[in-house]
Amino acid sequence: ALNAYDETNRSAAQVLINMPAISPTWAAMCMFDIVRTRQFVLGLKQAVGDQVLEHPGEPIEVLDAGCGPYGLLCLLAAGYFSPAQVQFTLLDIFPENIKSAQELISALGMQHYFRAFVCGDALHYQWPYEKPLHIIVTETMNRALWKEPQVAITLQLSPQLAKGGVLIPQRIEVGLACVDLYKKKMQAAMNLEEALTAPVIYEEDLGLVIELDKSSTEAAIGKKPLVTITLPAHFNAMQYQLELHTRVQVYKGYKIIKDESAISLSKVLMKNKKEN
Numbered sequence: 001a002l003n004a005y006d007e008t009n010r011s012a013a014q015v016l017i018n019m020p021a022i023s024p025t026w027a028a029m030c031m032f033d034i035v036r037t038r039q040f041v042l043g044l045k046q047a048v049g050d051q052v053l054e055h056p057g058e059p060i061e062v063l064d065a066g067c068g069p070y071g072l073l074c075l076l077a078a079g080y081f082s083p084a085q086v087q088f089t090l091l092d093i094f095p096e097n098i099k100s101a102q103e104l105i106s107a108l109g110m111q112h113y114f115r116a117f118v119c120g121d122a123l124h125y126q127w128p129y130e131k132p133l134h135i136i137v138t139e140t141m142n143r144a145l146w147k148e149p150q151v152a153i154t155l156q157l158s159p160q161l162a163k164g165g166v167l168i169p170q171r172i173e174v175g176l177a178c179v180d181l182y183k184k185k186m187q188a189a190m191n192l193e194e195a196l197t198a199p200v201i202y203e204e205d206l207g208l209v210i211e212l213d214k215s216s217t218e219a220a221i222g223k224k225p226l227v228t229i230t231l232p233a234h235f236n237a238m239q240y241q242l243e244l245h246t247r248v249q250v251y252k253g254y255k256i257i258k259d260e261s262a263i264s265l266s267k268v269l270m271k272n273k274k275e276n
Helices: 012-017 024-032 034-054 072-078 095-107 150-160 181-189 192-197 218-222
Strands: 060-065 086-092 114-119 135-137 166-168 171-180 203-212 240-251 254-256 267-270
Touching (some): 024 034, 034 072, 034 135, 034 166, 034 240, 034 254, 060 150, 072 086, 086 095, 135 150, 150 218, 166 240, 171 181
Parallel strands (some): 060 086, 086 114
Antiparallel strands (some): 171 203, 171 240, 240 254
């Protein structure tokens, strides 16, 4: 596999956001993030179903970039269709992940759903078939698009989609928020009935920092500064802290909201001084 993480191979956008893929052990643990796994599997299932309706009589080609040691998202979605309807290609930079996924899929008798198992770097991958690539699924992200290579993989692979093809997740948004810690503590101290009937609003959205979808370009992602956001006049570092909030639209109505999954946890950008 090519090493895309050498400084000589990294673009401006990759330097800004991209970091190496997580280890096979940590990738395996992602399956226990139930919200993440459920939303991605159901989103992928619906996307395949929609593409089957749009392209009757031909198999829908799906590429999973960063499939991990189980190829779990594709494996679970495959059961809703026949091999004539969908074919999956699994791609991962770690040979142990590819070997593990192959063994699991073979043991389950599901190998007829899988066109290829590729050990390679998604940042250099080119779809090698004449068949159109209908769907790309890549869940290689951390909260706030921090450290993992979701952005760089999206920029590399999205242009290879067929016309009308689907990228999963369809859209990722990272926004900046101002959090009033005093009001947050008030909310936490409420009983359930109070919290539901008269919640304390302690977060203020300040603007979008980055949005990522299949139309994103390296020029837009790599520009400096990426975005300029003016803090509100009432902001002071003794009462407020700044946080990055992540929202993921997996596919259509399948979404992951802030703090609902490990990949959408809030990331503190500027801590309240009392907390330091």
